[in-house]
């Protein structure tokens with residue numbers, strides 16, 4: 001088949017895979033190739049079991065694969081034939097040298113730029129899909145355009161706003177798509193080409209155009225604002241626990257103000273995921289490097305509060321269990337950083353499991369999708385941790401159960417059965433506020449939720 005355009009995506013992860021599958025579904029006239037250096041990942045995309053769990057994704061991949069959606073490890077060949085290249089490689093926090101612990105590690109991104117240049121026989125549109133520090137496009141342009149082949153590359157920013165667990169719905173029906181470019185004639189022409197892709201299915205009014213720096217910065221700011229709401233309500237949850245106010249009632253009362261709005265006000269054991277902390281720390285580092293110390297400190301407090309909230313949860317377990325958990329079996333229901341994903345990156349469950357193991361508890365980790373990854377994340381904990389997919393078996397003989405991920409099936413568990421199999425007195429810690437606490441208390445549990453007065457039988 002003769003395709004109108006050839007699109008390449010470098011990086012077949014949580015962003016590259018789903019976004020390109022959706023573009024393939026909506027743009028049958030375009031050929032989409034997704035490449036990665038991770039051969040196992042590419043083999044999985046081409047196999048019966050795709051490498052990430054994301055509701056609805058497998059069906060889209062199955063429908064488009066080998067029609068106009070291709071997965072390959074041949075990065076060089078992909079670059080050679082592409083007209084437009086999306087780059088969705090990982091941009092983790094730098095762990096060494098200048099800016100370690102805060103700045104974005106751009107080594108994967110820069111390698112990609114050099115590889116694009118080495119394999120290009122014509123100028124191309126390069127689209128930043130990864131989340132990057134503001135003004136990265138400038139460095140990329142310098143690398144790409146300082147060539148002796150006379151080639152010109154336009155670097156655009158098209159950050160991704162999908163959330164894991166709802167990626168397909170988010171991609172199919174996005175609140176907005178943001179496309180930033182240079183405001184030169186070449187930049188605007190390239191911008192139009194990227195707009196044309198999304199205009200296949202996204203209403204034109206939801207496609208926002210901006211300059212390239214605004215697009216880069218907006219992605220960091222969106223994540224910072226979302227995370228800030230979670231830290232704000234979590235800070236109030238601690239105050240609620242001291243004052244007999246109920247954080248759910250407070251969140252509802254403030255969220256009905258249309259200026260505040262109801263979303264992202266669910267108090268929890270803390271936010272996780274690969275991006276919130278990483279992107280805020282990146283923002284903090286950028287502010288520091290421009291001498292904006294007060295701005296940096298303001299945003300850093302969002303991350304600090306989140307770390308404190310996770311440690312506070314461990315403390316609550318410890319103090320409720322008579323200040324010792326040594327040798328006590330504690331079942332953690334949920335290990336993924338949120339429901340409907342197998343992703344555990346920066347999951348608060350990691351902090352909780354480690355905090356309890358440090359106190360020599362016998363931690364049992366259960367999760368419908370994330371147990372294989374949990375085994376990797378906690379492999380250094382040795383005999384302090386066990387893994388059990390079945391939540392009932394995980395809770396057998398436990399002194400305490402803690403809900404750490406809001407999986408729907410945990411709401412429907414038979415808690416009479418669980419209580420009967422546990423040690424007495426039985427403790428339940430709801431780190432996601434998804435259970436009926438009064439009903440569980442009436443059954444005999446001692447119940448500790450986030451931002452609520454504990455329901456204790458003694």
Ligand code: NAD
Nearest residue numbers: 011012013014015036037038088089090091108130131160
């Ligand atoms: P990921 O780690 O799941 O995937 C990145 C992939 O890039 C990996 O498979 C890796 O092997 C590949 N890669 C790295 N260097 C490469 C190279 N030189 N050539 C080819 N492949 C290479 O990461 P992700 O979660 O998909 O995130 C990617 C970017 O998107 C990050 O900047 C992240 O901040 C951003 N983002 C992520 C999400 C999310 O929900 N995970 C949402 C929005 C934005």
Ligand code: UGA
Nearest residue numbers: 160161162163164230264265266268271272273275337338
């Ligand atoms: C987040 C953003 O929502 C996406 O827009 C963005 O594209 C993505 O980061 C990214 O850049 O990677 P994601 O991390 O997948 O998406 O999931 P969220 O739904 O935002 O949840 C993040 C964390 O906050 C989870 O641990 C979740 O449980 C927690 N959370 C969320 C709360 O504790 N309370 C809330 O009210 C909402």
